[in-house]
Amino acid sequence: MEPIAPRNLTAQLAYRARGNPPGTTPASSVGNFYPGLELDLRNLWRRLFAGIQLHEAVALVLAADDDAPEEVRGLVGEILLAVDGHPIWIELAGPRAPGGASESLGNWSLEWSNALADVAQKAGQEVRCTFTKGDDDQQEVSLTVQKIFEDAGPEGGEDARTAMLSRRLAQPGELTQSLCSPWQNDFVGCGCYYWAASRPDYVNVEADEADGSRGHNWLQRDRTPTTPKVYTLRQSDLLQHEDIIASWEDKLSFVLEGKDNDERDGD
Template sequence: MPSIEPKNVTAQILHRARGNPPSTTGYTAISNCFPGLEFDIRGLLRHIFVGVVLHESLPFVVDVEPGGPQELAGSPDWLLVEVEGNQLIGTIMGPRQPNGPSEQLGAFGLERFNALAPIFRNVGQRVRCVFFNTESSQQVEVNLEVRSILERRVGGGGEQKAGPALSKDIAAPGDLTQGLCSPWSADFLECGCYYWAASRPDLVNATAGADGKIDGHNWLHRNRTAATPPQYSIRNSDLVTYEELYRDWEAALKFIIGGKDET
């Protein structure tokens, strides 16, 4: 009986092998609080350039491979900011105060799959990469070879073609899951009434003033007391972190009874 064999890579990727549950396909991923619950697609970019290993979240150099650019070794502060003229870090502009002048407010990492899309066709070729040291402000340009995300196989005519499997050079076993969040902890901190309702309060010890304004404490405010300023005046550094929830949630969080805690 003749069989149908799809030639385009997209159709091959959508194929689900017998015995694999639906959750093994990418389009079923929940991806609620990034990097998601099944895998972190950003892990594919850790080894996209031969010679360096990048962090999956922000393109900092976390390791230099044997034979890689030694000028990037020994410092955790090298950040990939540009590839073949394509910026990976964007500048945020805007007013600090209502109706104020526009000024530079900082930098933000762009979505790397879109930012790097033009270079994916340069598999096996070297591209110009610009690295910036956030500590010393030094800048270095190096030419790095682009790896193929998909496995390369030899076709009938001897030419190389991309197959439906991920390249072993791009993602070793465990690479796409090593940075996954702890779901309850990450979503518990991330989700709130303003975004995605979670089974926790946003504001505790709340009181309403004569003008209708409500003051209270952010529930994630670390080490708060009755004298702690209301929630809108706190800094991010005063809030419970992901790591604290992962490692010591029972000490980091308080019991809330009737909308109030022991403060």
């Protein structure tokens, strides 16, 4: 009996070859608090447009091919604002604290696989891309969309594709080259009782006058027993990934019965 050879790309991507661990399929690999633990698919989008290389998380042009036209080589250092009418770099707005007024929170990139989903269908075609250096000066450049999957070859028929990622987009090893320090990244990034946060979020809790509660954020920087217990904190008041990676052992307290060792009076 001949083996089944699915033409459907989804079926091919979901197939786990004999001997391969579960993490070798996209559906079962762990890609939680970016850049993930087993693979970083954001690297796949860096070279979606022929001639340039984007940052894996931010719409910044990092490099251009040496043989690219001068107009394309000049895009290095510029921000990609929009592609084929789809916004990429947008202004964020909202309250900085619960109940606060909406205000500008700066600009940021949309997530690649969502923002470029329609564009990726135009492999081989040119699309208009809008770039800026961060000021009001903008320019439009036509760039060719590259294929995400390798072609099956002449024997596969017209437009046949494999489930093999194109080497034009990602060379061997590039999908894993930017992975995080596993437990430290999740430890900081996945709070609020998320599965990866096997740590407290809110400690030394006590009732307040409004039938609510107040306490300490466990990751609050330079906290002592006399530190005020407040609901909201600035990001700069919290320990960051680099703090935990460099020396977690002198920054994190043990927690027993909801209180850490600074609050237990030496118990």
